[in-house]
Amino acid sequence: MATEQLKLRELAKKEVLITSGHRLCAGCGAPIIAKMVLLAAADYPVVACSPTGCLEVSTCISDYTAWKVPWIHSAFENAGATLSGVETMYRALKKKGKIDKEVKFIAIGGDGGTYDIGLQSLSGAMERGHDLLYVCYDNGAYMNTGIQRSSATPLGADTTTSPAGSVIPGKLQRRKDLTRIMAAHNIPYAAQASPSHWSDFIRKVRKALSIKGPKFINVISPCNRGWRSRLDDAIQLSRLAVQTCYWPLYEVEDGVVRVTYKPREKKPIEEFLKPQGRFKHLFTPENEWIVKRFQEDVDREWERLQKEESLYT
Amino acid sequence: MARVAAVTGNEAVAEALRQINPDVCAAYPITPQTELMQRFAAFVSNGKVDTELILVESEHSAMSACIGAAAAGGRVATATCGPGLALMWEMLYVASGMRLPIVMAVVNRSLSAPLNIHGDHSDAMGARDSGWIQLWSENAQEAYDNTIQAFRIAENMNIRLPAMVCMDGFIISHSIGRIEYLEDEPVRSFVGEYQPLNPLLDLDNPKSYGPLILTDQYHEYKRAQHEVMTRVKDVVLAVAAEFEKVSGRRYGLFESYRLDDAEIGLVILNSAAGTAKDVVDSFRERGIRAGLLKPRLFRPFPYEEVAQALKGLKAVAVLDRADSFGGYGPVFMEVCSALYPLAERPVVINKIYGLGGRDFLPQHAEEVLAELEEIARTGKVRVAKEYIGVRE
Numbered sequence: 001m002a003t004e005q006l007k008l009r010e011l012a013k014k015e016v017l018i019t020s021g022h023r024l025c026a027g028c029g030a031p032i033i034a035k036m037v038l039l040a041a042a043d044y045p046v047v048a049c050s051p052t053g054c055l056e057v058s059t060c061i062s063d064y065t066a067w068k069v070p071w072i073h074s075a076f077e078n079a080g081a082t083l084s085g086v087e088t089m090y091r092a093l094k095k096k097g098k099i100d101k102e103v104k105f106i107a108i109g110g111d112g113g114t115y116d117i118g119l120q121s122l123s124g125a126m127e128r129g130h131d132l133l134y135v136c137y138d139n140g141a142y143m144n145t146g147i148q149r150s151s152a153t154p155l156g157a158d159t160t161t162s163p164a165g166s167v168i169p170g171k172l173q174r175r176k177d178l179t180r181i182m183a184a185h186n187i188p189y190a191a192q193a194s195p196s197h198w199s200d201f202i203r204k205v206r207k208a209l210s211i212k213g214p215k216f217i218n219v220i221s222p223c224n225r226g227w228r229s230r231l232d233d234a235i236q237l238s239r240l241a242v243q244t245c246y247w248p249l250y251e252v253e254d255g256v257v258r259v260t261y262k263p264r265e266k267k268p269i270e271e272f273l274k275p276q277g278r279f280k281h282l283f284t285p286e287n288e289w290i291v292k293r294f295q296e297d298v299d300r301e302w303e304r305l306q307k308e309e310s311l312y313t
Numbered sequence: 314m315a316r317v318a319a320v321t322g323n324e325a326v327a328e329a330l331r332q333i334n335p336d337v338c339a340a341y342p343i344t345p346q347t348e349l350m351q352r353f354a355a356f357v358s359n360g361k362v363d364t365e366l367i368l369v370e371s372e373h374s375a376m377s378a379c380i381g382a383a384a385a386g387g388r389v390a391t392a393t394c395g396p397g398l399a400l401m402w403e404m405l406y407v408a409s410g411m412r413l414p415i416v417m418a419v420v421n422r423s424l425s426a427p428l429n430i431h432g433d434h435s436d437a438m439g440a441r442d443s444g445w446i447q448l449w450s451e452n453a454q455e456a457y458d459n460t461i462q463a464f465r466i467a468e469n470m471n472i473r474l475p476a477m478v479c480m481d482g483f484i485i486s487h488s489i490g491r492i493e494y495l496e497d498e499p500v501r502s503f504v505g506e507y508q509p510l511n512p513l514l515d516l517d518n519p520k521s522y523g524p525l526i527l528t529d530q531y532h533e534y535k536r537a538q539h540e541v542m543t544r545v546k547d548v549v550l551a552v553a554a555e556f557e558k559v560s561g562r563r564y565g566l567f568e569s570y571r572l573d574d575a576e577i578g579l580v581i582l583n584s585a586a587g588t589a590k591d592v593v594d595s596f597r598e599r600g601i602r603a604g605l606l607k608p609r610l611f612r613p614f615p616y617e618e619v620a621q622a623l624k625g626l627k628a629v630a631v632l633d634r635a636d637s638f639g640g641y642g643p644v645f646m647e648v649c650s651a652l653y654p655l656a657e658r659p660v661v662i663n664k665i666y667g668l669g670g671r672d673f674l675p676q677h678a679e680e681v682l683a684e685l686e687e688i689a690r691t692g693k694v695r696v697a698k699e700y701i702g703v704r705e
Contacts, residue, residue, distance in 0.1 A: 010646055045516040049381070057525045065521035070513045073523035074380050074407050081374035084367060085381025085389075086513055092336040093387055123376065126372035135476040289610060 003036075005203050006040070014042040015068070022066035023058040023302045027223035027231040029238065030055045033092070034108050038069065040205035044104040045069075047090075051084040051113030052076035052212040054138065077117035079107045079220040080125030080134065080257035087130045096265065104209050105132035111152035112142045115178050119167040126185040126214040131206045136178065147226040151176040154246075156290040157278045159226070164281040171292060174297055174310045183252040191251035191260075196239035198250055200260050205223075207251075226247040228277025237275060245302040257308040264311045265300070269295045314558075315461055315493040322485035324417045325453040325492050326392070326478070327352035329460040330364055335416075336387030336507070339378035343397040344430045344528040345482040346420040347419035350392055355688040357545060376404035376415075384415035384522050386512025389462070391415065394482055395422030402443070408475045409444025409538065412510075414467035415475040417445075418460060421583070421634075422482040423669040429564035431670020432482035432606040434582060434635040437611075438643040444538050446545055447612040448474035449582050451568075451700050453490045456480040457563060459497070459609075464504045465552045472541060472548055473510060479611075481584040483670060487518065500560050542613040566615040569622050571597060573603030577685035578659075580648050581632040582608055583672040585666065589632075592678035603682055608644065616651040623652060626659040627689035630681045632701075634667045660688050665696040679704050 017038040024031045034055060037048065048071045050056040056073045057236040061064040074082045087105045094100070114136040115120060122134060141159050142148040149162040154266035157176050158164040161173035183190040188211045194203040201219065220241050229237055241247035242261060246269060249261040270291065273279040282290050327349050330338070340350045356362045367382075369375045372393050379499050384387040393401060404590060419440075424431045437447060437630060448463055450456035460479045467476040495503075499658075511520050546566060550686055553564040570590050579589050584606040596603035604674070606622055606675075623629055625677060631651075633642025640646070645663035652658040664681055667673045680703065688694060 047385075047513055047516075060521045060524040062524040063524040065524065067521050070379060070516060070519045070520060071511055071521045072384055074377055074411075075403060077373060078377035078404070081339075081369060082381040083331035084369075085337065085383075086385040087381075088335050088339075088365045088367050088378065088380040089385035089387045089389075090514060092363070092382075093385075093514065095363065095365075096336075101516060103514070103516065120370060121374050124374055127370075128367065236432055302664035 005199070006206070010027060011202065012041050014039050017042065017046070017068040018059065019066045019068060019201035023061065024054060024146055025225060027224045027233045027234055029139065029195060030097045030137045032108070033135070033219050033221055033236065036198060036201055036204050037108060038133050040202040040208055041104055041106060041136055042140060044099050044209065046104050046106055047086055049073070049086065049105070051079035051081050051106040051109040051118050053110035053111065053113050055108060061127060073303050076113050076119045079109045079118055080111060080122035082130050083107045084125040084128060084130040087132050094160065103134055107132065107134045109134070109136060110144070111136060111138040112144070112150050114299070115176055116150050117151045123185065126187050126216065129213055130276065133205070133217065134216045135217040136278070138218055139221040139226060140175070141226050143223045143226045152178070156282050156287070159278065169281060169287045177234055179216070179218045185236060186255065187214045187216060189216045191255050192247065192249055193219045194238045194242050194247055194249060195219065195221070196235050196242060197293065199262055204251060218286070219287060226278065229275055233275060237272070240272040242296065243267045244269050246272050246298050248302060248305055250305060257305065259284060259305060259309050318492050318494060319489050320453060320492055321348065321487055321489055322453040322456050322480050323349035323420065323487070324352055325457040325692060326460050327356070328494060329457045330390055330496050330499070331356045332495070333390070333461065333464060333504050334362045334501070335364050335390040337365050337367065337382040337389050338391060339369050339375045339382065340391045340393070341369050341372045341375045341397060343372070343394055345422060345432070345486045346394040346397070346418070348486070349418060349420065355537065360695040372400040373404060376401040376630060379403065379415045380404060380408050380411065380413060383408070383415050384411060384513045387516050388507040389415045390417070392418035392420065394420040395424055395436045398440055401423055402440065404447060405440055405443035406522070410534070412473040413475055414473050416463045416467055417475065417477045418456070419479045420476045420477050420482045420486045429669040433486050433668045434633070437477060437479045440477070441612055441643060443507040444474065445612060446474055447610070448476065448478050449609055449611055450478060450485070451516045451583055451607060452485055452494050456485065457492060457494070458556065458564065460499055462515055462564070463555050466548050468508065469498050469548045470508065470510070471544055474541060474545070479583065484584045489549035495560055503556065503559050504526065509616070513680055516534050542704040545613050546610065546615055548673065564609065566618050567622070569606065570610065572604035572606060574602055575652040576602040576627045577682060577689050578606060578626050578627060578629050579678065580606045580608070580644060581597065581633060582611070582634065582644060584677050585632065585634065588673055588675055589678040592675050596682055603687060606679065612664040614647045614651070619648060620655055623648070623653050629659045629661045629684040630664055631665045631682065632666050633662060634666070636665050636699065660692070660694060662688070662694060663697070666702050667668060667702045671702055673702065
């Protein structure tokens with residue numbers, strides 16, 4: 001049931017389990033992602049969990065909550081552990097006959113709480129094999145505290161703690177490839193998705209929920225404040241991330257890699273970088289080398305992913 | 314019929330947890346708590362309990378998982394000590410702020426640096442302001458009895474707060490002593506069926522746990538936590554009275570030992586109180602009116618009752634197995650706060666002893682009591698705070 005693809009018409013009929021009226025910025029990618037995840041999961045009773053972050057602080061400010069499903073936030077670095085506690089109590093009570101429903105457990109957290117401070121907790125939850133889905137909305141910096149660099153921040157990006165200055169031209173390090181790290185846990189399902197490719201994204205969430213055990217989906221989440229982009233560009237930028245192969249759409253199911261979308265023509269990385277103010281300083285002669293290196297990194301990773309896929313086809 | 318056994322403190326608490334059979338336990342191994350969870354894990358592996366065990370990758374995750382499990386709506390227990398408790402610190406406040414009745418055994422251990430695995434009270438004293446109920450235990454018997462009572466206190470519908478049960482690392486956790494176990498059935502009926510409150514798994518009535526609350530309401534939330542703490546004392550006494558009926562063993566807010574007509578007295582927590590009581594006896598045999606107060610409920614601290622118990626004394630020494638560097642020992646500060654409102658009060662001095670597992674010997678208690686005799690006679694204090702049992 002849940003693995004069947006839903007048509008837009010059917011999706012539109014589902015109840016939206018995160019209400020409007022939350023206080024996320026206009027044009028933010030995170031509520032779009034949270035809404036899509038909950039729409040995809042609408043066939044099940046769901047318990048959700050968020051680490052501290054934009055989505056969390058904006059969706060549950062006492063006495064209001066945007067969550068129409070049971071939801072818990074306990075701290076920043078521990079969504080994996082917190083939700084594994086909820087899921088374990090569910091199993092304990094189910095074993096005792098105190099609950100009979102088939103409940104799904106979904107964490108939705110930003111890159112700061114997932115790639116960085118919450119990585120240990122997430123890794124532990126994945127290794128222990130809890131039956132839960134962790135969705136990361138990756139906007140590539142600590143946006144909630146005011147756009148500080150995270151290990152998800154791309155090379156060259158200008159953030160408030162990696163400012164593009166006269167000596168240092170923004171972030172000097174590449175971003176961490178968390179999706180591969182999660183897949184390396186040998187969990188049954190890890191994937192990368194984008195809100196621009198909603199059908200692929202919804203399918204991945206539904207597939208993940210149909211699989212028992214720990215699952216991880218990494219979703220690119222444009223942030224117009226941090227990316228210094230147009231307010232209405234979130235979907236367009238996430239599409240460019242996919243079309244430039246900066247953010248390839250793929251899944252790793254029981255170790256088998258499958259690229260779920262191959263752009264007919266791979267766009268140059270400049271098309272993703274140029275509309276964003278955080279990369280503006282890269283388009284000067286002295287910083288050309290960063291764009292070049294960025295493109296090389298993207299090319300190499302895209303090649304590697306296709307080679308990995310070819311091992312199984 | 315009680316079962317008499319010779320067991321370690323860790324074994325005694327593990328046995329209490331077996332009898333209580335919590336729904337979920339999340340824990341991380343750390344010396345000297347390790348044996349406790351090993352024994353409990355064996356109960357799980359051999360089907361002696363129904364508990365789901367979460368073997369997390371850190372104490373921070375242990376407490377986080379306990380929080381998730383307790384919010385989900387069932388009975389939750391864990392155990393830790395020393396640096397493990399320190400790593401949990403952030404989450405201790407979340408557990409109490411969410412009013413989750415988690416019970417945790419704390420096998421008191423010192424904090425680094427330097428690294429030391431032995432017992433002192435720095436860990437639990439560092440957590441004293443976190444909104445947890447704290448029960449302290451002199452020996453394995455008290456640790457066992459306190460663990461059973463802690464669930465009833467924490468889960469009381471008028472309280473709903475997490476509780477930690479403290480016992481001294483190695484000195485109690487690893488030494489074998491005589492214990493009287495209750496049978497399984499009386500323990501299970503004493504603790505009773507878990508009553509969930511606002512469980513996350515009530516899917517038809519979705520709840521949001523852990524909201525953002527800023528300046529408009531946070532202050533009121535914290536006052537509510539203070540107010541619920543003021544109700545704990547009565548519940549502790551009511552649970553103790555019920556427990557006495559089941560076990561024949563009497564518990565209060567603290568133990569008063571030969572205090573009624575005492576002129577000098579010691580205030581001392583946990584295992585060292587056992588040593589000190591023997592010394593009090595020997596002073597009594599010599600006609601010296603010595604006594605001892607051993608706190609049991611340290612949070613909330615029973616100020617009025619402690620003041621009543623100590624008000625007739627001339628001199629009191631508070632012995633702390635933890636220090637607040639640059640301040641006084643934590644028990645000393647509470648005892649002084651308790652005594653200050655009295656018009657006439659004993660002279661109080663502070664001794665720091667036994668850090669990092671340094672032995673507390675009868676001669677240490679003798680020297681302190683002798684100093685108190687001198688203070689009672691002359692009214693003169695040599696030094697307000699001093700380390701004892703120090704190698705010079």
